[in-house]
Amino acid sequence: MKRLPLLAVLLAACSGSNSRSIDDAALSDTSQGENWLAFGRTLNEQRFSPLRQIDTSNVANLKVDWFVDLPDKSGLVSTPLVSDGVLYFIGSMNVVRAVEATSGRMIWTYDPHVAERADRMRAGMNVSRGIALWRDKVILATWDGRLIGLDASSGREQWNTMTVDSTKALYITGAPKVFKDKVIIGNGGTENGATRGYVTAYYAATGKQAWRFYIVPGNPADGFENAAMEMAAKTWTGEWWKYGGGGNAWHGFTYDAELDRLYIGTGNGSPWNRKIRSPGGGDNLFLCAIVALNPDNGEYIWHYQTVPGETWDFNSNMDIVLADLAIGGRTVKALLHAPKNGFFYVIDRVTGKLVSADPFAEVTWATGIDSATGRPNEVPGARYETARANIAPGPTGAHSWHAMSYNPQTGLAYFPAIHRRWTFSDSAIDVASWKSPDWKFDPGVAYGVTGAARPDGLTGTLQAWDPVRRKLAWELPLEGFWNAGTMTSAGNLVFQGRADGNFVAYDATSGAELWRFNVGSGISAPPITYSVGGRQYVALLAGWGGAPVVFGGPLTAKYGWSYGAHTRRLIAFSLEGTATLPPSAGPQLIAPLAAREFGVDSSLAAVGSAEFGGTCDVCHGRGVISGGAAPDLRASGVVLSATAFADVVRGGLRASSGMPRFKHLTDEQLLTLRHFIRQRAEAALAPPPK
Ligand code: CA
Secondary structure, X not given: OOOOOHHHHHHHHHOHHHHOOOOHHHHXXXXXXXXXXXXXXXXXXXXXXXXOOOOOOOHHHOEEEEEEEXXXXXXXXXXXXXXXXXXXXXXXXXXXXXXXOOOOOEEEEEOOOHHHHOEHHHHHHOOOOEOEEEXXXXXXXXOOOEEEEEEOOOOOEEEEEEOOOOOOOOEOOOOOEEEOOEEEEOOEOHHHOOOEOEEEEEEOOOOOEEEEEEOOOOOHHXXXXXXXXXXXXXXXXXXXXXXXXXXXXXXXXXEEOOOOEEEEEOOOEEOOOHHHXXXXXXXXXXXXXXXXXXXXXXXXXXXXXXXXXXXXOXXXXXXXXXXXXXXXXXXXXXXXXXXXXXXXXXXEOOOOXXXXXXXXXXXXXXXXXXXXXXXXXXXXXXXXXXXXXXXXXXXXXXXXXXXXXXXXXXXXXEEEEEOEEEEEEOXXXXXXXXXXXXXXXXXXXXXXXXXXXXXXXXXXXXXXXXXXXXXXXXXXXXOOOOOOOEEEEOOOEEEEEOOOOEEEEEEXXXXXXXXXXXXXXXXXXXXXXXXXXXXXXXXXXXXXXXXXXXXXXXHHHHHOOOOOOOOEEEEEEEOOOOOOOXXXXXXXXXXXXXXXXXOOOHHHXXXXXXXXXXXXXXXXXXXXXXXXXXXXXXXXXXXXXXXXXXXXXXXXXXXXXXXXXXXOOOHHHHHHHHHHHHHHHHHHHOOOOO
């Protein structure tokens, strides 16, 4: 071995992050475990670390090494990134911080001031799932639609690009992904108005647009952008463009460095109800699909549609994980995908053809996926054709955005599954005259959750799925349905944070629980692992949130993760840790405010209920049970005062905490909202019926 002069060794050791080039090669390097450079650790999105200092034999000794208390109030759901001893993460209100990865010491903070742009319901989405590192930059996307490049060493803004039409209720919660000196981002907001989904690639150095790919076709009279849109338009009927069509890509983007392709996971229809947007039927390309694009120009290569003619808020926005699988005596360059619809897909990413699809949860809308055509065999009636449909899964999916990891040593994929049963009916909706909403959540169909889909009553499990044997290797019961994503390691471990506040390590092969630590707050973010100076760390953000509160508030409130009651933290663990967390506030169950003197007027409350629905309940919960993502208004004294209520709701007094300004609301509308909120508070105060 050639000996390097001592000075050269010292220089190499001290050169730090400035000299490091975070490019495609670095992002693809699965052999190094020191850093966690990308959302899915490496470009293949496996969230698998080769580190093995912490393993099944010693994980029971894992202790808190350091922690940082954060001023954040809303949900922490993001994946931190680590590059050469610096940990970067995005928190509430899209504030980005850089800290020392060995101590948590703050290096810089960047605040994109999203509150100043807070307007109507879009502000309710004030969580972000992650950021990107590229060369000398940190790149973030804000919920109001900006993509921003920061200097990684100082946190100073270098460029700032608006990616959405600000007059529409579009928002971004997803992580931007980088590839080939570009960065891609989409957006959410399919249900908030007539939206036409798209993804856009920008140059990472400047923020200038490189290309845009629309997910659904526009009005044929305006001409098609490309041949793919012309092809897609043949699968739509009626005047779909008036409703936007949807398909918004809000989460899953994976760059395949090996095949030089970009995979986009697309969203549900706008509106959900196909009878409205495409009354003559049709597959409605490219809704609820994976679309492979040329990363240089955004040109279409292939697509695989998981739900043709989507009509249940199913989407394929979930993680797209790349893995080589040995199937039938050959190596399949596979893409692993567990979308909302309940089937686990293995797709040949060279051809876009289905390899296998099997239900990983209760699926009643289809009996299976035809292996020859790749299409689902739908159950008659599931489309609420003429009567109410009772189906599983539903709008929260059998799996949502929570990180799926894949361990090439065990050959298993790990993800939290959701087991809930739903109803859909449009019998009370005039389908022919339905109009797209304007800044209000309206899917064009009445829907609701009716309970657990499993006979044992469980609504959540942690699943280890074998994509080659096409079956569960193991599963474990979880509390509630909204549990965080996973990370897996060469130490044969799987880590997962849970809704009940426990951070748990499992044997990756057997699922045996090996360690647990209660962080004192519900966990919604996935963990990472990295190494500095020979010490392996496991880190995660602790702070309940990111749940679709409109569905989940009443179910998640039971943990007592009340808004503002539990300190949000970044916590790092190691085998040598000696830190101790301060005691948790413990569960804080909401006590509704007693104020009978308010005098609820039930007719005003009925009007207020309609006003509340589709807007306020996006954060404050259906039935005004927020479950901790926002204040539970049944306990709010602000509601008692017309002036105070107007200051907050219309005046934006709490915009900095994430409560948007609803400038358009009249005094009469505010009054009806107050009566509805007080009605729900009084109902919670009333003694239960004998
Ligand atoms: Ca949706």
